[in-house]
Amino acid sequence: MVETGHFALVLAFALSLVQFVLPLVGARTGDARLMATAGPVAVTGFAMTAISFAALTVAYMLSDFSVLNVVENSHSQKPMLYKITGTWGNHEGSMLLWVLILTFFGALVASFGRNLPATLRANVLAIQGLIGSAFFLFIIATSNPFVRVSPAPIEGQDLNPILQDVGLAIHPPLLYLGYVGFSVCFSFAIAALIEGRIDAAWARWVRPWTLAAWIFLTGGIAMGSYWAYYELGWGGFWFWDPVENASFMPWLAGTALLHSAIVMERRSALKIWTLLLAIMAFSLSLLGTFLVRSGVLTSVHAFATDPARGVFILMILVFFIGGALMLFAWRAQTLTPGGIFAPISREGALVLNNLFLSTAVTTVLVGTLYPLVLESITGEKISVGEPFFNLTFGPLMVPLLLAVPFGPLLAWKRADLWAASQRLVFAFGGAVLVMLVTYSFVDRASVLAAFGIGLGTWLVLGAITDLATKSGLGSVSPGIALRRFAGLPRSAYGTALAHLGVGLTTLGVVGVMSLQTEHILTMKPGESVPVAGYEIRFEGLQPYRGPNYTEDQGRFLLMDSSGRTLTEIVSAKRFYPARQMPTTEAGIATRGVSQVYVALGDAVDGGGIVVRIWWKPLVTLIWLGCVVMMVGGSLSLLDRRLRIGAPAKRRKRLAAAEATA
């Protein structure tokens, strides 16, 4: 079984080379048969990678300790879910997941791109093949998950306990679907450069892929953030850790790309810029892969560090980013530039969005890479953390978020800013009201906190205003407005929901950052402490035995001010004997959109235990907002105008309807 997987992996590598060479030559010489090989080869390559991945998964499920990778990262007593997710909870397995998703996207392009121009489709798949072959070679040469070990040990070394969590089942696959999804945009951009032709139709083909990648990346980042929040026991949702930044940069670039592709699709403008963004989004994904996989960083994500791997990925990185940018510099001027337009217009607003987002990417990039560059030049070690990003990223986001509600209300070509402002009067009034209420009635709310809450409200109300305006609420009767609302294109809901989600996330971030309270104290059983209007009583510690760990569970009762018990909170110190490693299992109680977060510290002399309790107001909105953004993105993706080949389907449906009529 393991050998089958190994063999399939090598076959997939060979197929990726075929997928690169044949269609590229075919597109160059105009040979239809060569170009036609791209599709079937891409699908077969995906099948081979899937077989390879399945073989490794089975080795994990059966705890096959003759495979080195399984020995190093699994344990026979681990629950089945973590045996399966352990497949990608290590360097080798996660790279295999990476190429699995890459070939999956290749197969999708092959299946859904049937009505793309033949040469474009061949070139896109060829570039996908080239990316694939580089990473297959990397896996086979430096990170082969199928290496055997003899004699096989009786027991494995277990997976890092921090990774033994459902989060591992969801976070990496979603993140990779996002990262790697941008490879399709990249391939489309390179194909356009090779052909020297780019038009509005190109943007229409690229946008669904960008959107899909963006949706997954949003989910992946949100999931990672929530996982870190409850698993690491620090109660933080974002640390500006280089690895987090590595996933955030492609997200920012992808968001910019989504917006600029709209301009290109509708107005044939910003062509070259959009092309560059498509290249940058995937380049930043590659940079993320390099930062995480090369071990140059200190992070929970850096599993094993091996200089050879770092150099190999760096070479892949330089090859693709350098190659793409060189091709861009060489070919971009041959592309026909798009039109120009008035600054106050929908496209003007989208350019503003791009200006802010791309500057934000640059700031995050500088903050992430500066310590690495400085250390390699001067040997000085510095850390660039939250204070840096708060000072640079924050000021960039505020004007951008303030401008968001205006964007969708502006018309294409030439818009009336005054008219848009009038429509936003209610949203503005509402935001100011919330701001004043927050400042006057919420304890400890600073001016900045009140402003932040007002900003979030402004975004939420702005998104609602957008939908209300598009339905004609106020200018037509409510009945007609309701009907118009129901008839709005899905992409209109998509935009509004995505912007609403940004508002919710903003509210959550501001709520936690400026209004949370922290209590660190020593508690003995029976003692209680008031937290944010609740009473928390410590009931005592109880030992508990899990499948591959032991833990001391601290039981707490959450009571309202009158002493009525609302819920029980269990917070634990867990110990994994296989790795001799303790972890903190935080106890969390959700009240509305806020949470009470309890983490246990060390026991002190005299029978008490150190307890850390946070009141995290609005915290769940951070991730809820991301879910709303994903729903918005999905609605947009389902918009018929965006689907490739949709007109053909509609014609067919019409024809069918006529036939039955």
Added chain:
Amino acid sequence: MMKRKRKRLTIIAGGLTFLGAAAGLTFYALGEKSSYFYMPADLTTASIAPGQRIRLGGLVEEGSVERGSGTRVAFGVEDGAGKVKVVYDGILPDLFREGQGVVTEGTLGGDGVFVADSVLAKHDETYMPKEVADSLKAQGVWQPE
């Protein structure tokens, strides 16, 4: 035509001003808000302004951990060539142990005691904070596990 040209110039000038401001802010923030990493041995020679945030890394000295009242704790951080007393008020990370690598962040007081506001230990038993490992290797006191 003239008007259009001027409009375009205004936009370009605006964009450049914006980028300049962003770049300025970034460099200011890099200078002000990044913290340097030191080992205990470096502290005797380094000139650190009072109140400047730094990161201090090393090994937790054996037998040095003293628990005060509540959540206050004091411990020594050493690197073979020097040691510094660190005080911290909070919960220590799960993997904080005597003789193990640690990175603390905070400010150095006038009395030579380091006041930490965050303490990071290594993430698992095979892993040592990278800065600490590199520095220990450079000083020749690194013992691979």
